[in-house]
Amino acid sequence: MEQVEEKNVEAGEDxxxxxxxxxxxxxxxxxxxxxxxxxxxxxxxxxxxxxxxxGFCLNFGVAEAFGGICNLxxxxxxxxxxxxxxxxxxxEDIKWMGFDWGGRLYFASDYFDQLYxxxxxxxxKGKAYVCDLSAEEIREYRGTLTEPGKESPYRNRSVEENLDxxxxxxxxxxxxxxxxxxxxxxxxxxxxxxxxxxxxxxIHTAHHRTGDRWCIYPTYDWTHGQSxxxxxxxxxxxxxxxxxxxxxxxxxxxxxxxxxxxQIEFSLLNITFTVVSKRYLRQLVxxxxxxxxxxxxxxxxxxxxxxxxxxxxxxxxxxRVGVNRRDTVAEMDLFESYIREYLNKTAPRVMGVIDPxxxxxxxxxxxxxxxFEALINPEDPSAGTRPVPFSxxxxxxxxxxxxxxxxxxxxxxxxxxxxxxxxxxxxxxxAVKDENGEVVELRCTFDPESRGGSxxxxxxxxxxxxxxxxxxxxAAEVRLYDRLFLKENPLDGxxxxxxxxxxxxxVRPACYIEPGVKxxxxxxxxxxxxxxxxxxxxxxxxxxxxxxxxxxxxxxxxRMQRGRKSGGRGR
Numbered sequence: 017m018e019q020v021e022e023k024n025v026e027a028g029e030d031x032x033x034x035x036x037x038x039x040x041x042x043x044x045x046x047x048x049x050x051x052x053x054x055x056x057x058x059x060x061x062x063x064x065x066x067x068x069x070x071g072f073c074l075n076f077g078v079a080e081a082f083g084g085i086c087n088l089x090x091x092x093x094x095x096x097x098x099x100x101x102x103x104x105x106x107x108e109d110i111k112w113m114g115f116d117w118g119g120r121l122y123f124a125s126d127y128f129d130q131l132y133x134x135x136x137x138x139x140x141k142g143k144a145y146v147c148d149l150s151a152e153e154i155r156e157y158r159g160t161l162t163e164p165g166k167e168s169p170y171r172n173r174s175v176e177e178n179l180d181x182x183x184x185x186x187x188x189x190x191x192x193x194x195x196x197x198x199x200x201x202x203x204x205x206x207x208x209x210x211x212x213x214x215x216x217x218x219i220h221t222a223h224h225r226t227g228d229r230w231c232i233y234p235t236y237d238w239t240h241g242q243s244x245x246x247x248x249x250x251x252x253x254x255x256x257x258x259x260x261x262x263x264x265x266x267x268x269x270x271x272x273x274x275x276x277x278x279q280i281e282f283s284l285l286n287i288t289f290t291v292v293s294k295r296y297l298r299q300l301v302x303x304x305x306x307x308x309x310x311x312x313x314x315x316x317x318x319x320x321x322x323x324x325x326x327x328x329x330x331x332x333x334x335x336r337v338g339v340n341r342r343d344t345v346a347e348m349d350l351f352e353s354y355i356r357e358y359l360n361k362t363a364p365r366v367m368g369v370i371d372p373x374x375x376x377x378x379x380x381x382x383x384x385x386x387x388f389e390a391l392i393n394p395e396d397p398s399a400g401t402r403p404v405p406f407s408x409x410x411x412x413x414x415x416x417x418x419x420x421x422x423x424x425x426x427x428x429x430x431x432x433x434x435x436x437x438x439x440x441x442x443x444x445x446x447a448v449k450d451e452n453g454e455v456v457e458l459r460c461t462f463d464p465e466s467r468g469g470s471x472x473x474x475x476x477x478x479x480x481x482x483x484x485x486x487x488x489x490x491a492a493e494v495r496l497y498d499r500l501f502l503k504e505n506p507l508d509g510x511x512x513x514x515x516x517x518x519x520x521x522x523v524r525p526a527c528y529i530e531p532g533v534k535x536x537x538x539x540x541x542x543x544x545x546x547x548x549x550x551x552x553x554x555x556x557x558x559x560x561x562x563x564x565x566x567x568x569x570x571x572x573x574x575r576m577q578r579g580r581k582s583g584g585r586g587r
Contacts, residue, residue, distance in 0.1 A: 034339040036074070036280055040082055040251060043278075049250045052084030056110075057124075057240070059091045060102035060224075063309040063316045064109045066330065067292035070285035073334045075253050076115040087247055088117035092125050093239050095223040103224075105309075109317040113327045124239045125225045127246055131234050132186070134242055134272055135197060135215060139178045143271050144215060145171055146181040147198045154196070157203075158211050164204035165211045171200060185218055188231045192218050197232075201267060209264045213237055241265035244277035252279040256343065283340040288504045289348045290315045291512055305516060306500075312564050313500040313520050323497060324541040324551025324566035329358035348499065355567050359541060359549045364392045364399065367437065367482040368529040368544040368563075370494045372411035374457045374486070377442060380408040385487065388468065390438035402532055406439050409486040411528050413547075416481040417458060419447055426479035428458070435480040437545065441466035482545045489528035493562045494550065496522040533561065541566060 043049050056072040058064065064072075079086035088110065092098050110117075138144035147170045149157060159165030173181075185195055197216040205211055215238040220231045240261075244252045259281045269276050286292055292315055300306050300314070309316050312323035320330065333354040337346050367390075385407040392399040416427040428434050433443040441463045448457040465471050469480075503515035533542060538554040548569050553562040 035341065036078060036251075036253065036282060036339055037081070039278075039280060040078065043250070044082065051250070052079055052082045053087070053248055053250045054079045054084065054253055055087040055089050055122075055244065055247060055249050057089045057091045057243070058106055059094070059097075059236075060099065060106060061094070061097040062102060062294035062298055063318050064106050065292050065294070065297065065314075065316045066287065066320070067285050067315075069109075069113060069317060069330060070334050070337070071253075071255065072110055072115065073113070073331060074282065074339060076110075076117075078251070078253070084250075085120060086115075086117060087120040087122055087249070089122040089243060089247070090124065091236060091239065091243075092123050092223070092225065093234050093236060095219060095221045095233065098224055100224050105318065109321075112317065112321060113330065122243075122247065123225060124234070124243055125223060127239070127243055128226065128230060128234070130246060131239060131242055134274075135182070135234075135238075136179070138199065138215075138271060139182060139197075140175060141271065142175060143200050144178070144197055145173050145200055146178050146185070147171070147196050147212075148194070149196075151193060154214070158208065159203070161208070167203050168198070168212065171212070182216075185216070185232050186230075188220070190218055192220055194218060199238075199264075199268075201264075207260060207263055209237070209261050210267070213264060237261060237264055238268070241268050241277065241279075242272070242274065245269060245272075245275040248275055249277045252277045254279055254281050255284050256281045256341065257284070281341070283343045285334070285337060286343065286345045287315065287348055287351060288345060289499045289501050289506070291501075291506055296507075296512060299513070303513075305513065312495070312497045321539065322551070322553065323564050324359075324539070324549060325355055326358050326362065326541070329355045332358065345505075352567055356549075356569070359543065359566065361393075361395045363541045363543045363549055364402070365390070365394075365545050366402075366530040366533055366542045367404070367484055368492070368494070368527060368542075368547065368550070369411045369413050369482070369484050369489075370496075370524045370527045370544075370547065371414040372526065372528055373414040373417060373455065375410050375412050375442070375460055375483070376457060377408050377410070377460050377462050378445070379461045382408050384408070385485070386467075388438045402530075404438055404530060404532075405485045405488040406436075407485045407487045410436070410483045411486055411489065412436075412458075412481055412483045417444070417447075417455065419455065427481055428479075433463075433477050435466075435469055435477050436483045437480050438469055439467070439483070440464075440469065441471065441477055482547075484528045484530055486528070488531050490531050490534050491560050492527045492529045492533075493560060494524040494527045494565065495553070495562065496524065496565045498522075527563075529561070529563070534558070536561065543569075 054075040056075045076086045090103055147168045149168055157166045182197055196214045198212045198214050201210045201212055203211045214235055216232045216234055219233050222228050262279045301309055306314055310318035310322050312319050333351050337344060385405055387403045387405050389401040390404050392402050418425055418429055421429045428444050430444050433441050435441055442460045444458055444460050446459040447455045450456045498520045499517055500520050501515045502517045506512040506515045536552045538552050540552045542550055544550050549566040550563040551566050553564050556562045
């Protein structure tokens, strides 16, 4: 079933290999480090998505593989955007994915005092100064990729003046944006990050952990490397966007003379037909395009959990994608195949009808009922069987009947015999229509000799369809979720919201499910036979459960796309 992450395999010849693990093996072999320490440092300004999951699976997985440890550290340096709600959700999501930081929970705000002292040290060395330029002026003075920047007129303040102003910044004497503390490096550097970057800015906003104690807050670039050093992180695994920032982090470490963490960059994980950026996802939430961060169409871990995507399937997919130095765009089809593969082995089967058509079996007694046995999961014989009640009136899927079927149609039609899965053979005798000519009921007969789904004479039928007993079935609401975007790359050349799929959610309020699902806990996933995988939603009620479609049984999306490209000829 689930692939298991490697453990303590640094010496094994069969261990997975990639450039990060190769570097770590060499560092351990040469004795550079006795123990591996990694960390996952999310900013608590939203909910984790599958791209973030790629990052923490790598950090926790590498640490575990080499017998090391991985810290969870929240980069809470911007009080304007960060909330305790996001901290708690991220902790919950990481645990849901199967990882544990073992009590090593840290916050950048834990280090505010130490970072302040580090800043004082750089000021005293003449390596940092207080600047009065506005944010707009700093950008203007910074220069371009082809032109060097200009030095701030405040760059050569004395150490004494810088110390005085920085202390006054800390004491709250100046308004927001009035002054910043900047590193004094090189305004002509070809690396824009080295052109006297801002280390501290004034923000008179309460922090979710430190309250009103601070009104100056460190930037991420000033916090990142020093936090790693404080924690003794040996291998600081970062996404590729931070490669150009590494010289700055190394400069801070050298000037401060602190523990030299080694930064290694890896490629971001992107998936077709979605966006994996909290900035864009926040727009969808705030504009009401989705119901929230946990909307089942979202690529957030909360959304995937609500949709019924198993964490094991996500880990298997991430493992399959692997670690690269260039940005990775994985196919949504590949991800969905891992979800199907996992659920096929783990999800119990039930029958559900989401577009019901009433069937009256005329030769079955009105006051009788019986129970048939059906497999819980054909992939797991040890799971056994489940009881399926049967009666005179059943519901079948409307698409399983056609009055004038084409030659290849193998389901129910007038005069045709089919098998009701695990129950019996029925033959359609009549279709009852309403005043608009729509079929509303079928009149059928059953073969008493076919109980259990076969006959003594061994005759074959053209098709097998699913069903539920009308007098036993549980009424339910089913939400048919599909991909949120129509374009393979929603960010390509236009407002990404323009490629939203208008049919990404269809609600079916009058469905019927086997009674055995009654009382199932939210998050329970079933395979509705012949329809797909469905998950019990947290909004479910005992009297009428709500099911979210996790995924179809087959890749119907790919078939549909092929059909569009061929002018509608795809099947």
